[in-house]
Amino acid sequence: MDLINAVIVLLNYTIIPALTYGSQLALGAIFVTLIYGILRFANFATGDMMSFGTMFAVLLTYYFQSIGISFGFLPTALLTIPFAIFMMILYMLLIDQTVFKYYRIKKSPPVQLAMVSVGVMFVTQAVIRIIIGPTDRRFLDGEKFILKATEFKEMTGLAEGLTIKSTQMITIVVTIIVVAIMFWFLNKTKTGTSMRAYSDNEDLALLSGIDPKKVVLITWIIAGILATIGGILYGLDKSYRPFVYFNNMLPIFAAAIVGGIGNPYGAFFGGYVIAFAEIFLTYAYKRFLVYILPESLEPNSLMQLLSTDYKFAISFSILVIVLIFRPSGIFEGKRI
Amino acid sequence: MRNYLNIIVAYSIMMLLIILVGIFQSWSIALTIFNYCMISAVMTLGANIQWGYAGLINFGIMGYTALGGLAVVLVSVAPVPEAWSVGGVNMMTCLGIIIIMIFSTRYILKNIQKSKKRNYLIAGIIIVGLILIKIIAGPAIEQIEAVDPAKTGFLGGLGLPVLFSWIVGGLFAAGLAFIVGKVALGLRADYLAIATLLIAEIVVSIIKHEDWLARGVKNVIGLKRPAPYEIDLQTSPWFINLVEKFHSAKLDIANSLSERQDILNQLVIDASSVYVKLCFAGMFLVVVIILLIITQKALYSPWGRMMRAIRDNEEAASAMGKNVVKQHLFIFILGSAIVGIAGAMMVTNDGLFTPGSYRPMRYTFVIWVMVIVGGTGNNFGAILGGFVVWFLWVEAAPIALFFINLFTAHLPETNEIKVHLINSAPYFRFLLVGIGLLLIMRFRPQGIIPEKIIKQ
Numbered sequence: 001m002d003l004i005n006a007v008i009v010l011l012n013y014t015i016i017p018a019l020t021y022g023s024q025l026a027l028g029a030i031f032v033t034l035i036y037g038i039l040r041f042a043n044f045a046t047g048d049m050m051s052f053g054t055m056f057a058v059l060l061t062y063y064f065q066s067i068g069i070s071f072g073f074l075p076t077a078l079l080t081i082p083f084a085i086f087m088m089i090l091y092m093l094l095i096d097q098t099v100f101k102y103y104r105i106k107k108s109p110p111v112q113l114a115m116v117s118v119g120v121m122f123v124t125q126a127v128i129r130i131i132i133g134p135t136d137r138r139f140l141d142g143e144k145f146i147l148k149a150t151e152f153k154e155m156t157g158l159a160e161g162l163t164i165k166s167t168q169m170i171t172i173v174v175t176i177i178v179v180a181i182m183f184w185f186l187n188k189t190k191t192g193t194s195m196r197a198y199s200d201n202e203d204l205a206l207l208s209g210i211d212p213k214k215v216v217l218i219t220w221i222i223a224g225i226l227a228t229i230g231g232i233l234y235g236l237d238k239s240y241r242p243f244v245y246f247n248n249m250l251p252i253f254a255a256a257i258v259g260g261i262g263n264p265y266g267a268f269f270g271g272y273v274i275a276f277a278e279i280f281l282t283y284a285y286k287r288f289l290v291y292i293l294p295e296s297l298e299p300n301s302l303m304q305l306l307s308t309d310y311k312f313a314i315s316f317s318i319l320v321i322v323l324i325f326r327p328s329g330i331f332e333g334k335r336i
Numbered sequence: 337m338r339n340y341l342n343i344i345v346a347y348s349i350m351m352l353l354i355i356l357v358g359i360f361q362s363w364s365i366a367l368t369i370f371n372y373c374m375i376s377a378v379m380t381l382g383a384n385i386q387w388g389y390a391g392l393i394n395f396g397i398m399g400y401t402a403l404g405g406l407a408v409v410l411v412s413v414a415p416v417p418e419a420w421s422v423g424g425v426n427m428m429t430c431l432g433i434i435i436i437m438i439f440s441t442r443y444i445l446k447n448i449q450k451s452k453k454r455n456y457l458i459a460g461i462i463i464v465g466l467i468l469i470k471i472i473a474g475p476a477i478e479q480i481e482a483v484d485p486a487k488t489g490f491l492g493g494l495g496l497p498v499l500f501s502w503i504v505g506g507l508f509a510a511g512l513a514f515i516v517g518k519v520a521l522g523l524r525a526d527y528l529a530i531a532t533l534l535i536a537e538i539v540v541s542i543i544k545h546e547d548w549l550a551r552g553v554k555n556v557i558g559l560k561r562p563a564p565y566e567i568d569l570q571t572s573p574w575f576i577n578l579v580e581k582f583h584s585a586k587l588d589i590a591n592s593l594s595e596r597q598d599i600l601n602q603l604v605i606d607a608s609s610v611y612v613k614l615c616f617a618g619m620f621l622v623v624v625i626i627l628l629i630i631t632q633k634a635l636y637s638p639w640g641r642m643m644r645a646i647r648d649n650e651e652a653a654s655a656m657g658k659n660v661v662k663q664h665l666f667i668f669i670l671g672s673a674i675v676g677i678a679g680a681m682m683v684t685n686d687g688l689f690t691p692g693s694y695r696p697m698r699y700t701f702v703i704w705v706m707v708i709v710g711g712t713g714n715n716f717g718a719i720l721g722g723f724v725v726w727f728l729w730v731e732a733a734p735i736a737l738f739f740i741n742l743f744t745a746h747l748p749e750t751n752e753i754k755v756h757l758i759n760s761a762p763y764f765r766f767l768l769v770g771i772g773l774l775l776i777m778r779f780r781p782q783g784i785i786p787e788k789i790i791k792q
Contacts, residue, residue: 122705130760319530319531
C-alpha cells in the first residue's frame with residue numbers, strides 16, 4: 001500500500017506536471033529547430049511569436065464568451081486555435097517578406113539574421129503590449145479538473161490523492177496529435193521530404209528542382225501552427241502574460257540545443273529532458289521517502305536538492321554541460 | 337579634421353537634444369538621462385571590444401552588469417558583525433572547499449590521462465564537495481538570514497570607499513568572463529550567443545536567491561555615494577549662498593522677505609539635486625574618457641591590427657602564428673571587465689542594488705542595439721550608440737504621447753481607442769528601438785559612425 005501511495009505522490013507532483021511542461025517546451029523547441037534547420041538562424045523572437053499567437057486566442061476567447069459561444073466542458077480557447085493560427089501565419093509571412101527575405105537572398109551570415117530577429121522581437125513585444133497590455137490574463141473556462149484528489153481517494157481508498165487538471169490532459173493529447181501529424185508530414189509526404197533535403201544540403205536540393213520559396217513558405221506555416229498551439233497550451237495551463245512568454249524562450253532554446261538543434265526528434269525529446277530535470281531536481285522528496293523508507297530512516301528535512309528558485313538555472317546548466325561535452329546535442333543535430 | 341566631421345556633427349546633435357530636454361522638461365531629468373547615457377556608453381564600449389574588434393558575440397552583458405552591481409554591495413556596505421559571528425566560519429569553510437575542489441580538479445585534469453577513471457574522479461570530487469557544502473552552509477545560511485532580516489540578514493561588505501568597487505566590479509566580471517570563455521568560446525557564433533545569455537541568467541538567479549550574499553530580491557538600499565547627499569547640501573551655508581548668487585535676479589523680484597525665503601528654499605532643493613547629478617556626471621565622464629583613450633590606442637596598435645586580422649580571417653591569422661584561442665579569451669575578459677565597471681557605476685549612481693531588475697531585455701538586448709546602431713568596431717560610434725538609444729528609450733514615451741495626442745486630437749477624450757493608446761504609451765519604446773534596429777541593419781549595417789581603418 002505504501003508503495004502505491006509513493007508512486008501516486010510522484011505521479012501527482014512530478015511526472016504529470018513534467019509531462020505537461022515538457023509538451024509545451026517540446027512544441028516551442030520544434031519551432032526553434034525548424035527555423036534553425038531550414039532558415040538557418042537562431043530566432044530570438046521565438047517566445048514573443050508564441051505570445052503573439054496566444055494573444056489572438058485570448059482576445060477571441062473573450063469575444064466568443066461575450067457572444068455566448070462555448071465548447072462544452074472543454075475550454076473555449078480550443079475553438080479559437082484555427083483563427084489564431086491563421087493570424088499568426090499572416091504575421092509571420094509579413095515579417096518574412098519585409099525583414100528576413102532580404103537577408104536570406106543576400107546569404108547573410110547567421111549572426112546577422114539572429115540580430116535581425118532581435119529587432120523583430122522588440123517590435124513584436126511592442127505590438128503585443130500595445131494591443132493587449134502587459135497584465136496577467138487567465139482565459140481558461142469549462143471543466144477545470146478531470147480527476148480531483150478527493151474523488152480519487154474515495155474511489156481507491158488510498159491516503160494520497162491524484163489530481164489531473166483538464167489542461168494537463170489537453171496539453172498532452174494535443175501535443176501528441178500535432179507532433180504525430182508533423183512527423184508524418186516531414187517523413188512521408190513529398191513536401192516534407194523536400195524540406196528535409198533543403199535542410200541537409202541547400203545547393204543539392206536546389207539542383208534537384210526543389211522550389212526554395214515553397215519550402216520557406218511551408219516552414220513558416222508549420223512554425224506558425226507549432227508556435228500558436230504551444231503558446232495557447234502554456235497559457236491555458238498557467239496564464240497568459242507577455243513577459244513570461246519572453247522568458248520561456250530560454251528553456252525552449254535549451255531544449256532545442258540539448259536535443260540537437262536542427263533535429264525535430266531531438267527537440268521533441270529535449271523538451272521533456274529539460275522539464276523532467278527541472279521538476280525532479282527541485283521537488284521535495286520528503287513525502288515520497290516517508291512512504292518507502294522504514295520509519296527509523298524517515299528524513300526530517302525537506303529532501304530537496306535545489307530550491308525551486310533555481311528552476312530555470314537547472315535547464316541552463318544542463319544546456320551548458322551538453323554544450324561542453326556534446327555540442328551537437330544528445331541526438332546528432334542539424335538534420336530534419 | 338574632415339575625417340572627424342561626421343563624428344562632431346553627430347555628437348553635437350546628441351548634446352543639443354539633451355540640452356533641449358533640460359530646457360523643456362527640467363535640468364534634473366536631462367542630467368539623469370546624460371548620466372545613464374554615459375553608463376550605457378561604457379557598456380557599449382565593452383561590448384564593442386568583443387563584437388567590433390574580435391567578432392565575439394556576447395549576449396551575457398546582463399550577468400556582468402549584475403556582478404558589477406554586486407561588487408558595490410560587497411565592497412562598500414559595512415560588515416554585519418552578528419551575521420559573521422553566527423555563520424562566518426561556516427561560509428569561509430565552504431569557500432575553502434570550493435577552492436580545494438577547483439584545484440584538485442585542475443590537478444587531475446593535468447596529471448591523469450583522458451580516461452573513464454578521470455571522469456569518475458572529477459564527478460566524485462564535485463558531488464562530494466557539493467554535499468559537504470550543502471551540509472556546512474545550510475544551517476549557517478539560515479542563521480545569517482535570521483539576523484535582523486528586515487534590515488540586514490546578510491554578511492555585509494567590507495566597508496571600503498565605494499569608488500574602489502568600480503575596479504572590483506571589473507575584476508568580478510573578468511573572473512566570470514574567464515570561466516565563460518573557457519567553457520563557451522569554442523562554440524559557433526549563434527550557439528555562443530545563446531550560451532552566454534543562459535549563463536548570465538544563471539548568475540543573476542544566484543544573486544537573486546542567495547539572500548545571505550546580498551539580500552537577494554529584498555534589495556540593498558542606501559549604498560554609499562562618492563558625491564555629497566542632497567540633505568547635507570541643503571543645510572550647508574556655502575551652497576545656499578551659491579544658489580543665492582546664481583539666482584539673484586529671480587530672488588530680487590520677490591515682494592516680501594518670507595516669499596523670498598520660500599523661493600530660495602525651492603531653488604536650493606532643485607539645485608542640490610542638479611549638483612549631485614553633476615558630480616556623478618563628472619566622474620562618469622572621466623571614466624568614459626579614460627576608457628576611450630585606452631581603447632582608441634589599443635585599436636590602432638599592433639594588437640588591434642592582429643585582432644582585426646583574427647576577426648576577418650581566423651584561419652589565416654592562425655596560420656601566421658597568432659594564438660586565436662588565447663586572444664579570443666583575452667579580449668572576452670577585457671570587454672566583460674569594462675561591462676562590469678559599468679554595472680558598478682550604475683548601482684553607485686542609483687544608490688541601491690535591486691537584483692530583481694536585471695532582465696535580459698534591458699541589460700542585454702538594448703545594449704546590443706546600441707552597439708549595432710552606433711557602429712561596430714568604432715569606439716566613437718559605440719559611445720554615440722549608447723547615447724542615441726538610451727535617449728530614445730527614455731524619451732520614447734513622451735514622444736509617443738505627443739504623436740498620439742496629435743493624431744487623435746479630433747476624437748473625444750473618452751474615446752476608447754484614444755484612452756487605450758495613451759495608456760500604452762510606455763510600450764512604444766520597444767517599437768521605436770526595434771524599428772530603429774531593423775532600419776539600421778537593412779540600410780546602414782555598418783552603423784551611424786562606421787568602422788574606420790587607417791592605412792599606415
